[in-house]
Amino acid sequence: MTKTIRTAAAAFCLLFVASCGSDSNNSSSGSSTTTTTETTAPAAETPANSPSGVGPISEVKLNHPLNDGMVANGKSVYELKCASCHKMSAEKLVGPGWKGVTDRRTPEWIMNFVMNTEEMLNKDTAAQKMIEECMVRMPNQNLTETDARAVLEYMLSNDGKK
Numbered sequence: 526m527t528k529t530i531r532t533a534a535a536a537f538c539l540l541f542v543a544s545c546g547s548d549s550n551n552s553s554s555g556s557s558t559t560t561t562t563e564t565t566a567p568a569a570e571t572p573a574n575s576p577s578g579v580g581p582i583s584e585v586k587l588n589h590p591l592n593d594g595m596v597a598n599g600k601s602v603y604e605l606k607c608a609s610c611h612k613m614s615a616e617k618l619v620g621p622g623w624k625g626v627t628d629r630r631t632p633e634w635i636m637n638f639v640m641n642t643e644e645m646l647n648k649d650t651a652a653q654k655m656i657e658e659c660m661v662r663m664p665n666q667n668l669t670e671t672d673a674r675a676v677l678e679y680m681l682s683n684d685g686k687k
Contacts, residue, residue: 612624639673
């Protein structure tokens with residue numbers, strides 16, 4: 526009986542971890558927006574409370590209207606890698622709901638968090654507070670910069686920022 530329970534628990538854990546990410550590269554091109562990657566200072570020098578977070582993205586220039594192709598790609602990435610833990614509403618699932626996230630965080634912080642998850646969780650004060658709130662560390666989804674930008678565009682669209 527104990528062996529069966531342990532096997533079931535292990536299988537559940539494996540399914541949970543597998544549902545939170547994928548190694549597939551779901552990127553696209555055609556962006557009319559610009560993302561600047563900082564090359565002069567390593568991410569470790571970024572202050573723990575920086576509005577841009579910890580990572581390679583130092584500046585994101587948003588163009589309006591949003592790029593519809595990127596919003597669609599962001600929705601696809603969300604459905605594949607994010608929806609099992611995050612709702613598009615303010616309601617918490619495993620992780621926090623995404624409604625209003627672009628009002629609370631800068632575009633740079635959002636992109637750094639989804640691309641550089643482990644370092645953000647280890648060094649960024651705001652990310653560490655989310656661990657306390659959600660009681661679970663977000664797994665690295667291995668998003669490319671293009672995927673991260675598409676997710677940002679989808680978040681902006683969800684928050685009504687056209």
